[in-house]
Amino acid sequence: MITGLSRFAVQFFKEIFFPPYEVDQIRKHMIELGMKTLPIVGVTGFIIGLVIAMQLSPVLKRFGAEAFLPGSVGISIVRELGPVICALIFAGRVSSGIGAELGSMRVTEQIDAMEVSGVNPFRYLVVTRIFATTFILPILTIYVIFISLIGAYIAVVLVQNMTWAYYLDRVIFAVEFGDAFPGVTKTFFFGFIVGLVGAYKGYTAVNGTEGVGKASTSSVVVSSLLILIFDMVLVKLTLWLWPTVK
Amino acid sequence: MMVEVNELHKSFNSNVVLDGVSFKVSDAENMVVFGRSGTGKSVLLKCMIRLMLPDSGNISIQGKDVLGLNIKELNELRKDIGFLFQGSALYDSMTVKENLEFPLIRNFDLDEKEINSRVNFVLEAVSLLDAMNKMPSELSGGMRKRIGLARSIITKPKLMLYDEPTTGLDPITAKEISVLINELQHALKMTSIVVTHDLLCAKIIADRAIVLDSGKIVKEGSINELTASSDPLLKNFFSDEIIETSGRGK
Numbered sequence: 315m316i317t318g319l320s321r322f323a324v325q326f327f328k329e330i331f332f333p334p335y336e337v338d339q340i341r342k343h344m345i346e347l348g349m350k351t352l353p354i355v356g357v358t359g360f361i362i363g364l365v366i367a368m369q370l371s372p373v374l375k376r377f378g379a380e381a382f383l384p385g386s387v388g389i390s391i392v393r394e395l396g397p398v399i400c401a402l403i404f405a406g407r408v409s410s411g412i413g414a415e416l417g418s419m420r421v422t423e424q425i426d427a428m429e430v431s432g433v434n435p436f437r438y439l440v441v442t443r444i445f446a447t448t449f450i451l452p453i454l455t456i457y458v459i460f461i462s463l464i465g466a467y468i469a470v471v472l473v474q475n476m477t478w479a480y481y482l483d484r485v486i487f488a489v490e491f492g493d494a495f496p497g498v499t500k501t502f503f504f505g506f507i508v509g510l511v512g513a514y515k516g517y518t519a520v521n522g523t524e525g526v527g528k529a530s531t532s533s534v535v536v537s538s539l540l541i542l543i544f545d546m547v548l549v550k551l552t553l554w555l556w557p558t559v560k
Numbered sequence: 561m562m563v564e565v566n567e568l569h570k571s572f573n574s575n576v577v578l579d580g581v582s583f584k585v586s587d588a589e590n591m592v593v594f595g596r597s598g599t600g601k602s603v604l605l606k607c608m609i610r611l612m613l614p615d616s617g618n619i620s621i622q623g624k625d626v627l628g629l630n631i632k633e634l635n636e637l638r639k640d641i642g643f644l645f646q647g648s649a650l651y652d653s654m655t656v657k658e659n660l661e662f663p664l665i666r667n668f669d670l671d672e673k674e675i676n677s678r679v680n681f682v683l684e685a686v687s688l689l690d691a692m693n694k695m696p697s698e699l700s701g702g703m704r705k706r707i708g709l710a711r712s713i714i715t716k717p718k719l720m721l722y723d724e725p726t727t728g729l730d731p732i733t734a735k736e737i738s739v740l741i742n743e744l745q746h747a748l749k750m751t752s753i754v755v756t757h758d759l760l761c762a763k764i765i766a767d768r769a770i771v772l773d774s775g776k777i778v779k780e781g782s783i784n785e786l787t788a789s790s791d792p793l794l795k796n797f798f799s800d801e802i803i804e805t806s807g808r809g810k
């Protein structure tokens with residue numbers, strides 16, 4: 315599977331060197347995928363922010379460091395929780411959708427029909443979707459980070475008396491470029507993984523309807539796993555590029 | 561010569577599907593391919609348009625070596641070929657109209673007026689003008705088949721490959737479709753290869769027929785010759801009687 319997936323990725327990079335680009339299709343998929351995931355990642359982000367602040371609050375208090383609550387919450391959300399949670403939900407929602415959609419197009423010969431009519435189905439169906447997931451996930455992530463910070467603020471207000479402006483100021487003070495930039499940048503990779511895995515599983519689906527179901531579920535499993543593995547690698551890389559302790 | 565297929569072999573693992581198939585189809589000829597379910601008729605059509613690669617053999621269409629073309633040349637050739645899939649293969653995220661326009665917008669440099677008039681023409685031909693703005697999921701199986709047919713002829717191909725155009729249709733529609741295919745062949749000077757089990761359809765369409773069995777062409781001739789044949793396989797195929805055919809077919 316790894317070889318198949320890599321070959322698929324190589325073909326993607328080969329195709330994107332040559333115009334024309336299906337800009338309309340890419341835009342259409344971005345809007346569709348974005349709209350589809352916006353509510354669920356919003357709710358999750360809010361709860362995660364709230365919970366992480368509730369959890370950190372007594373711990374920091376134990377060390378007499380309550381004042382660092384906004385900062386530490388902000389850093390954990392921006393560096394790790396926002397991007398990864400958003401990516402995992404995105405994988406669950408979108409990778410499976412792409413897997414099922416392309417899978418059913420494959421088994422009902424729609425992809426063959428496209429090929430026969432002289433249209434390159436890889437460009438039309440696969441490249442556009444991978445583009446869309448790669449560029450929509452960072453946008454969703456920024457949105458999730460923002461919502462999470464609101465959730466965290468509510469938890470903070472419950473234990474400390476703090477205005478929104480002061481809270482935000484504390485967060486911005488604590489979060490450095492070396493936190494925010496890699497945090498958001500890695501989601502381009504995650505988005506790429508989601509699109510690539512979903513499209514690969516769907517495009518290569520076999521065995522009729524059963525294959526479509528398989529393509530859909532295994533897309534989620536594989537893309538989630540790959541996101542976590544890449545996250546590990548990227549965290550290591552980030553720490554090397556932007557050491558937190560100077 | 562429109563089509564020349566030479567010694568085509570195709571296996572899936574140990575399952576030998578095509579075992580040396582050769583035939584020719586001349587310009588503006590309608591050829592019917594008979595064969596029992598699973599004898600590789602669909603595989604044969606797919607090899608001809610290079611959706612599947614045969615293990616060995618040659619295919620020439622309009623004098624071009626199909627298997628030797630590069631992608632660009634292949635797509636150029638495919639513009640001249642229409643393909644009706646056994647399961648219609650309509651794009652289910654597009655309306656009927658978008659389905660029909662898709663090959664035209666993508667590959668042909670036509671203005672909107674011409675595209676609209678062609679859409680109307682083919683929809684009228686399959687008597688489904690009122691389905692123009694429906695989604696494929698709102699159509700019955702037979703309607704989907706007719707839209708599939710409309711989509712495959714909208715580019716005015718020189719060669720049409722039909723995979724069971726009348727299967728799953730009621731007898732009246734089946735007859736209408738067969739007549740339509742026959743008319744199109746005359747009107748557009750198309751060459752067609754038609755895979756079918758439908759004897760009536762074959763009688764309406766065919767100039768000539770071949771019979772595929774166990775990976776080989778076992779019989780070739782006019783429909784009348786085939787139906788009059790005393791070969792047990794053909795008798796089984798064309799008559800109501802059941803005749804013992806030991807070892808033949810699957």
Ligand SMILES: Nc1ncnc2c1ncn2[C@@H]1O[C@H](COP(=O)(O)OP(=O)(O)OP(=O)(O)O)[C@@H](O)[C@H]1O
Pocket residue numbers: 572575577595596597598599600601602603604646
């Ligand atoms: N992609 C594939 N992979 C493996 N085997 C295949 C594939 N496509 C077809 N086959 C096998 O090739 C044989 C011929 O299949 P094909 O679909 O050509 O039959 P057919 O003559 O069109 O039958 P029908 O009249 O039922 O449509 C079958 O045994 C089938 O299992």
Ligand SMILES: [Mg+2]
Pocket residue numbers: 601602603646723
């Ligand atoms: Mg078939």
